[in-house]
Amino acid sequence: MAKRIGTGEIIAQALRQGRRRLARDLGGPFRSLYLKNIRSPGLANLPDMPDRGDPLQGLKIMDGRFVLGSQALDVGAHGDPWSVPAPSPAYAEKLHGFGWLHDLTALGRSRAHVRKNPGLKAQTALRAGRLIDRWIDVYGGWNPFAWREDILTERLFAWLVNWTALLGHETEDVAGTRRETSLLRQLGQLRKSWRQTPEGILRLKATACLVIGASCVQKRQNAWLDRAMDMLDDEIERQILSDGGHISRNPQDVIATLEILIAVENALDKGGVTGSREIHRAMDRLGPMLSFFQLGPGQMAAFNGGGTGDARQIKAL
Structure with a gap:
């Protein structure tokens, strides 16, 4: 016989959910203040992984077309996807997960494409840097969706394994330091919340x-x-x-x-x-x-x- 759930248990569950929601909503500003206090001591020895992206998808990203799964978002060659609504929550998860950085890395290392455009490697790095910079502008402080543990994990892994190929050349300037600081802030957050993945x-x-x-x-x-x-x-x-x-x-x-x-x-x-x-x-x-x-x-x-x-x-x- 199925166990009947009493009214008291239902109320207790609702209160627990309410506390979690309140902690999430009210914790955001304080979490943002904590994260802003983290500064980069510098990065070195980041992994340099073999290419596994698609150069053709990389070309689309260079043109401002982000094809993720069965959906796409077109923001133009000089636009970014952070200031326009995503087609769906699933698409937004992939977008904020930054797995598409693999495609830019593959494009910059593609001999066939670089042979046609010798400056392509620098161009892909510039495009990746600007997209990351814009993400930091909009979401770098903290955001309940973009900083959700599963999305945070995917983004960190994508940044870490593509950093050498796309961002490793800008370590001394202001932009490079800002990106390193953002990376370390996100690692600091994951260090506290990894059990929630x-x-x-x-x-x-x-x-x-x-x-x-x-x-x-x-x-x-x-x-x-x-x-x-x-x-x-x-x-x-x-x-x-x-x-x-x-x-x-x-x-x-x-x-x-x-x-x-x-x-x-x-x-x-x-x-x-x-x-x-x-x-x-x-x-x-x-x-x-x-x-x-x-x-x-x-x-x-x-x-x-x-x-x-x-x-x-x-x-x-």
Whole structure:
């Protein structure tokens, strides 16, 4: 017989939800003040990942057309997507997640496109920098949607792994310092709220961002780096099975996990830090499992919620 929910329990649940909503709404201004006090000590040894973006999508972004999933937003070559309404909440999540930076990186490194336009690499970096600067103008203080833990995690990972390719040339000027400061503010927020990210790949990615961030700050705090690595190790132990599969049994999660750990290992290696045994063991197991799930070049078996995968992403691994 189903348990009947009493009126008192319903009221208590409503009060809990109200407190959470109030804390979120009223906490924004105070959170913004806290974040503004964070200043950049400088960044170094950021990961430099293989290209896995689409240069053709990068060209569209250069023209101001953001195609994310089945929807698109056209803001013009000199416009930005932060001052116009997004087509849908799902589109806005992808937009604020900055995964499209991979496409600009791929375009700037595309030999075929650079051969036609020798200045393309600098142009893609300039476009990426302006889009990030404008995001900082509008959302850099704090915003309940843009700073939501899942979106924050995706954005941080995209910034960290594309920083060297797109933003690494502007580290001494005002714009470069402002971007570094924004990155560190977001890392500071994630450091406090990473447990609120959804369980699974996003939780693992959040802890990976904290490891990369801690290892790349020039005035590195070894205690915090050790703590972040412990958190990542815990997620690896929780999510990566002994056969190299992800606990979700979704083949695409194997791809995502391997990409995340490669970025972590890249950053640690550049910073002269030895990765943990858990990271190395997981990578050793994930590689063969990735091969096992492949039906052909760049194509994954589609089951347990996964698709056939992104051929460029698979090739980059």
